[in-house]
Each structure stands twice: as C-alpha cells, then as structure tokens.
Amino acid sequence: MELRQWRNKVIPNFEGMRTNANEAVVNAKSGKLSTMRSATGNLHGLSKDMDGIGWEWWEANSALWDNYVEHSNLAEQMGDNIYKTLAGYWRPGSILKESITGPVAEAELIKHLKPGGTMD
Incomplete structure (x- = not known):
C-alpha cells in the first residue's frame, strides 16, 4: 500500500473510527448503546481487513x-x-x-x- 493511500484514505478512516469509539463510550454511559454497536462493527471490519494485509507494515x-x-x-x-x-x-x-x-x-x-x- 502506498503512503499516499494511507494519508488520503486509511488515516482519515482510523480517525473517524476513533471519534466514533469515543462517542460510543460517552453514549453508553448515558444508556444509548447503538453507537457502541456501530463502533464494534467498525472494529470488527478492521480486524477482518487486517487479515489480508499482514503485520509487516508495523516494522516501519x-x-x-x-x-x-x-x-x-x-x-x-x-x-x-x-x-x-x-x-x-x-x-x-x-x-x-x-x-x-x-x-x-x-x-x-x-x-x-x-x-x-x-x-x-
């Protein structure tokens, strides 16, 4: 994967997932669980996607x-x-x-x- 792809697609997606996860925690504390379900779905999808990429990219x-x-x-x-x-x-x-x-x-x-x- 090229650095340009990381900057333009992957990093903004990760940042959006982090924002969603933080919102999910706040909402869950007030009893709204739908945001948490959404956040866990995002993380599950990311986990499945990582299977095809492998772990070598961490070496950077x-x-x-x-x-x-x-x-x-x-x-x-x-x-x-x-x-x-x-x-x-x-x-x-x-x-x-x-x-x-x-x-x-x-x-x-x-x-x-x-x-x-x-x-x-």
Missing part, C-alpha cells in the same frame, strides 16, 4: 507497534473481564484485585460507597 514504526501491543493487551484483558462478568465466573472478592481492575482511584471508589461506608 516500532514505537507505534509497541503502543498498539500495549493497548491491544489491555483491550484483551478488559474483554476477558467483561466475558467473565457476564458468565458469572468471578469468585467473591476476586473482582477487587488491581490485577483485574487496573489501578484503583480512591476518590472514585468513595463516590460509590453506601452512606456510612468506609474504605477500610
């Missing part, structure tokens, strides 16, 4: 590849956690481990405590 920018791998691994863990939640696989208390949730902000947790609840 190792920092970009490292960033992709880091975020891909995080997305995979998040997806696995969602699956385990929907399937009811969590043992009592296991969901509270930072290895599962990621870093936990105390200020965020405090907002969710019941009246009289403590962090202890």
Whole structure:
C-alpha cells in the first residue's frame, strides 16, 4: 500500500473510527448503546481487513507497534473481564484485585460507597 493511500484514505478512516469509539463510550454511559454497536462493527471490519494485509507494515514504526501491543493487551484483558462478568465466573472478592481492575482511584471508589461506608 502506498503512503499516499494511507494519508488520503486509511488515516482519515482510523480517525473517524476513533471519534466514533469515543462517542460510543460517552453514549453508553448515558444508556444509548447503538453507537457502541456501530463502533464494534467498525472494529470488527478492521480486524477482518487486517487479515489480508499482514503485520509487516508495523516494522516501519516500532514505537507505534509497541503502543498498539500495549493497548491491544489491555483491550484483551478488559474483554476477558467483561466475558467473565457476564458468565458469572468471578469468585467473591476476586473482582477487587488491581490485577483485574487496573489501578484503583480512591476518590472514585468513595463516590460509590453506601452512606456510612468506609474504605477500610
């Protein structure tokens, strides 16, 4: 694929997908899930399209590849956690481990405590 094609087609498509994904998160938090369905469809299509391209193109920018791998691994863990939640696989208390949730902000947790609840 030529650089011109990346600049004129691929990069604008990726930017549009990123905007759509960000909108989907905002809308999902307010209960509107249709944007999320659209965003996941975009990402599924991209995944299928990548099968024909291969992975050699990443070699052009190792920092970009490292960033992709880091975020891909995080997305995979998040997806696995969602699956385990929907399937009811969590043992009592296991969901509270930072290895599962990621870093936990105390200020965020405090907002969710019941009246009289403590962090202890």
